[in-house]
Amino acid sequence: xxxxxxxxxxxxxxxxxxxxxxxxxxxxxxxxxxxxxxxxxxxxxxxxxxxxxxxxxxxxxxxxxxxxxxxxxxxxxxxxxxxxxxxxxxxxxxxxxxxxxxxxxxxxxxxxxxxxxxxxxxxxxxxxxxxxxxxxxxxxxxxxxxxxxxxxxxxxxxxxxxxxxxxxxxxxxxxxxxxxxxxxxxxxxxxxxxxxxxxxxxxxxxxxxxxxxxxxxxxxxxxxxxxxxxxxxxxxxxxxxxxxxxxxxxxxxxxxxxxxxxxxxxxxxxxxxxxxxxxxxxxxxxxxxxxxxxxxxxxxxxxxxxxxxxxxxxxxxxxxxxxxxxxxxxxxxxxxxxxxxxxxxxxxxxxxxxxxxxxxxxxxxxxxxxxxxxxxxxxxxxxxxxxxxxxxxxxxxxxxxxxxxxxxxxxxxxxx
Amino acid sequence: xxxxxxxxxxxxxxxxxxxxxxxxxxxxxxxxxxxxxxxxxxxxxxxxxxxxxxxxxxxxxxxxxxxxxxxxxxxxxxxxxxxxxxxxxxxxxxxxxxxxxxxxxxxxxxxxxxxxxxxxxxxxxxxxxxxxxxxxxxxxxxxxxxxxxxxxxxxxxxxxxxxxxxxxxxxxxxxxxxxxxxxxxxxxxxxxxxxxxxxxxxxxxxxxxxxxxxxxxxxxxxxxxxxxxxxxxxxxxxxxxxxxxxxxxxxxxxxxxxxxxxxxxxxxxxxxxxxxxxxxxxxxxxxxxxxxxxxxxxxxxxxxxxxxxxxxxxxxxxxxxxxxxxxxxxxxxxxxxxxxxxxxxxxxxxxxxxxxxxxxxxxxxxxxxxxxxxxxxxxxxxxxxxxxxxxxxxxxxxxxxxxxxxxxxxxxxxxx
Numbered sequence: 135x136x137x138x139x140x141x142x143x144x145x146x147x148x149x150x151x152x153x154x155x156x157x158x159x160x161x162x163x164x165x166x167x168x169x170x171x172x173x174x175x176x177x178x179x180x181x182x183x184x185x186x187x188x189x190x191x192x193x194x195x196x197x198x199x200x201x202x203x204x205x206x207x208x209x210x211x212x213x214x215x216x217x218x219x220x221x222x223x224x225x226x227x228x229x230x231x232x233x234x235x236x237x238x239x240x241x242x243x244x245x246x247x248x249x250x251x252x253x254x255x256x257x258x259x260x261x262x263x264x265x266x267x268x269x270x271x272x273x274x275x276x277x278x279x280x281x282x283x284x285x286x287x288x289x290x291x292x293x294x295x296x297x298x299x300x301x302x303x304x305x306x307x308x309x310x311x312x313x314x315x316x317x318x319x320x321x322x323x324x325x326x327x328x329x330x331x332x333x334x335x336x337x338x339x340x341x342x343x344x345x346x347x348x349x350x351x352x353x354x355x356x357x358x359x360x361x362x363x364x365x366x367x368x369x370x371x372x373x374x375x376x377x378x379x380x381x382x383x384x385x386x387x388x389x390x391x392x393x394x395x396x397x398x399x400x401x402x403x404x405x406x407x408x409x410x411x412x413x414x415x416x417x418x419x420x421x422x423x424x425x426x427x428x429x430x431x432x433x434x435x436x437x438x439x440x441x442x443x444x445x446x447x448x449x450x451x452x453x454x455x456x457x458x459x460x461x462x463x464x465x466x467x468x469x470x471x472x473x474x475x476x477x478x479x480x481x482x483x484x485x486x487x488x489x490x491x492x493x494x495x496x497x498x499x500x501x502x503x504x505x506x507x508x509x510x511x512x513x514x515x516x517x518x519x520x521x522x523x524x525x526x527x528x529x530x531x532x533x534x535x536x537x538x539x540x541x542x543x544x545x546x547x548x549x550x
Numbered sequence: 551x552x553x554x555x556x557x558x559x560x561x562x563x564x565x566x567x568x569x570x571x572x573x574x575x576x577x578x579x580x581x582x583x584x585x586x587x588x589x590x591x592x593x594x595x596x597x598x599x600x601x602x603x604x605x606x607x608x609x610x611x612x613x614x615x616x617x618x619x620x621x622x623x624x625x626x627x628x629x630x631x632x633x634x635x636x637x638x639x640x641x642x643x644x645x646x647x648x649x650x651x652x653x654x655x656x657x658x659x660x661x662x663x664x665x666x667x668x669x670x671x672x673x674x675x676x677x678x679x680x681x682x683x684x685x686x687x688x689x690x691x692x693x694x695x696x697x698x699x700x701x702x703x704x705x706x707x708x709x710x711x712x713x714x715x716x717x718x719x720x721x722x723x724x725x726x727x728x729x730x731x732x733x734x735x736x737x738x739x740x741x742x743x744x745x746x747x748x749x750x751x752x753x754x755x756x757x758x759x760x761x762x763x764x765x766x767x768x769x770x771x772x773x774x775x776x777x778x779x780x781x782x783x784x785x786x787x788x789x790x791x792x793x794x795x796x797x798x799x800x801x802x803x804x805x806x807x808x809x810x811x812x813x814x815x816x817x818x819x820x821x822x823x824x825x826x827x828x829x830x831x832x833x834x835x836x837x838x839x840x841x842x843x844x845x846x847x848x849x850x851x852x853x854x855x856x857x858x859x860x861x862x863x864x865x866x867x868x869x870x871x872x873x874x875x876x877x878x879x880x881x882x883x884x885x886x887x888x889x890x891x892x893x894x895x896x897x898x899x900x901x902x903x904x905x906x907x908x909x910x911x912x913x914x915x916x917x918x919x920x921x922x923x924x925x926x927x928x929x930x931x932x933x934x935x936x937x938x939x940x941x942x943x944x945x946x947x948x949x950x951x952x953x954x955x956x957x958x959x960x961x962x963x964x965x966x
Contacts, residue, residue: 203765205625212628349619 142270142318146200147343149262150312152354155401158225161255170508171257173248179500180244184275187241197263198234209346215400234260261504265313273316288495295467296331305474307485308353309339310462311492321492355403355430359506361385362514370512378537382409383417390422402426403460407433410517413538415442420450428458434519434544436461440477458482466490521545558686558734562616563759565678566728568770571817574641577671586924587673589664595916596660600691603657613679614650625762631816650676677920681729689732704911711883712747721890723901724769725755726878727908737908771819771846775922777801778930786928794953798825799833806838818842819876823849823935829954831858836866844874850935850960852877856893874898882906937961
């Protein structure tokens with residue numbers, strides 16, 4: 135068992151909750167779309183200096199042997215959404231047979247290219263295990279010989295965060311840090327510590343395995359891959375008489391309508407920045423503002439975003455204090471406190487804190503993502519509210535920018 | 551967290567699966583019957599020599615703070631029985647609010663009296679946590695200063711058992727050892743070892759917490775408390791024209807009919823020895839033999855029992871090789887092998903091994919049980935196929951014996 139313990143990922147539930155809720159949405163509506171996911175090394179970390187190719191390959195290949203256990207399936211089956219089950223038996227059947235599909239790994243200078251292509255509901259499950267694996271192996275290499283020191287620093291910083299959080303008891307947050315964690319063991323330690331020290335402030339975790347293990351609420355909204363893939367497919371169809379702007383609007387419309395139909399109120403937190411949040415707030419109709427519980431801020435200026443959201447609700451005659459914004463971009467405790475101070479009482483304030491919670495052990499955090507880059511062969515685009523986070527070929531990005539009336543000039547290197 | 555770790559029981563799922571399946575049966579059919587459970591120290595172990603009263607009281611009281619977590623409830627909700635859920639929402643609601651009720655503890659010479667009285671679905675949940683707690687505290691006292699030695703011995707014996715089990719690959723078994731375990735940690739270690747070493751021979755565990763944790767199948771049938779309590783209630787009604795024998799037959803009839811109605815095939819293993827297995831095999835009608843998957847042997851001579859079961863099926867024109875006997879009385883590996891040799895191919899062979907698996911660390915095992923002694927104030931009786939296991943006041947035992955035509959003269963001290 136010992137050698138197994140060192141694997142960065144040992145369960146298919148050791149992933150983000152939204153991969154399963156999105157997974158079901160995709161499984162029910164787009165089971166046959168072929169999608170290609172690729173690792174993007176945003177902070178250009180020298181991955182290959184710290185991870186041997188053979189180790190990375192062996193570890194990723196070992197992940198392909200994972201299956202959901204009967205207990206894990208029972209746990210998923212037992213999750214509720216309102217009065218009914220969250221997951222349908224047909225999706226649970228799919229999950230019961232799930233194993234991670236083939237991947238392609240190539241060394242490229244001082245980094246790696248990692249990608250996988252196949253049916254969307256299947257390949258999308260690689261994202262979080264792949265990121266968590268590359269991260270943990272990277273930090274294992276980087277911190278070789280001083281692991282204990284890193285853990286000591288991490289513990290000290292964690293204690294400081296907890297002390298600071300205790301001073302703001304009405305600040306509650308969720309752990310969104312699986313993909314960028316220092317290690318699996320470290321995330322477990324952080325969560326155990328938070329459960330013990332500030333249980334009423336920890337709302338839950340996006341990590342389904344740890345949610346199950348520690349009795350926490352699994353938390354998640356949805357991700358850019360939904361609008362990215364659907365927009366690529368919609369542009370490919372090239373419907374006459376529909377403007378590019380109309381295409382993007384209809385993609386939003388489709389997602390917000392069908393997601394709500396599937397999940398109802400409890401998962402209705404809209405991710406707004408795929409084509410720029412300005413576009414969303416300018417074009418999203420009143421019924422979304424009314425029906426959906428809130429929105430998620432994942433890029434750009436968090437303060438400006440909150441004000442935009444409030445204005446959007448007010449423009450539609452809706453009381454923003456009944457709605458919520460979930461901030462999830464590059465948070466740390468100080469930023470959460472500042473955001474809470476600015477918005478407390480004006481709009482509901484939620485937080486999903488990632489890297490700074492699960493990878494703050496005295497070494498620089500890196501910013502890896504794994505994105506859906508092509509759908510049925512067509513390039514996808516994400517604009518986001520920070521040009522540094524944009525993905526897609528330049529000409530396609532330009533087309534989407536024009537369609538969305540994208541004007542953000544913010545370019546801020548991703549800290550994490 | 552450290553001080554918490556030493557508690558013998560830290561989860562309400564750290565109990566036998568059948569407490570939940572019986573619990574639901576009782577909750578749906580007899581929610582208001584007042585039952586009194588009592589600890590019975592069958593092997594007259596000097597509990598009070600090794601457990602300080604204050605420690606026992608503090609530990610039992612701490613158990614009353616336990617609640618099922620959201621994860622545990624989701625896991626239970628997700629368990630299936632055939633195509634549908636195993637547990638109904640109304641029972642899950644009951645469980646979500648469950649805490650162990652008050653208990654009474656009194657020192658009595660060198661032992662303790664422990665009892666609890668209240669609504670049946672509630673008080674019945676004390677049985678396994680109470681037994682596991684008293685056991686662990688007893689062994690902690692008994693082995694003080696030589697815990698490491700006990701673990702070393704236990705590990706050596708466990709390795710020997712595994713080596714022996716490997717020689718009989720068609721022998722499979724379940725762990726039934728929660729109530730008599732040396733310690734919570736030790737049972738976990740035993741299960742982890744079996745999962746790693748002989749996964750195909752370990753069918754599952756009766757322990758729901760460990761089943762959830764290790765992805766094992768939770769295993770359970772039903773216990774004596776069902777016929778004991780129902781017989782006490784039936785005798786109390788004193789229906790004119792119904793003989794005592796008729797009362798016992800109708801109790802069996804009621805249970806086998808309604809249990810099957812609730813759970814169907816998957817949990818249809820009949821416990822036969824409450825009023826003596828001779829009585830069961832003499833009186834149980836053909837439809838039980840046909841409908842139920844098998845029976846469980848829990849006392850008396852295991853070889854004689856297997857032959858009786860085969861004769862019962864043959865008498866009713868049913869092929870015994872399509873049926874199963876689950877042996878669960880005082881098993882060790884050698885006995886399992888001998889039983890398998892005698893019955894292999896003649897009737898399905900299942901095993902639930904307890905004490906010898908989870909409490910074999912070089913110190914003598916003790917034999918504690920916690921039984922339903924009174925129902926709505928009326929004494930209950932268990933005869934069993936071993937007079938040493940009988941419970942109830944002598945005059946009531948005599949009445950049941952006469953009613954059941956009980957002739958067993960076996961009196962064998964309970965090793966465990």
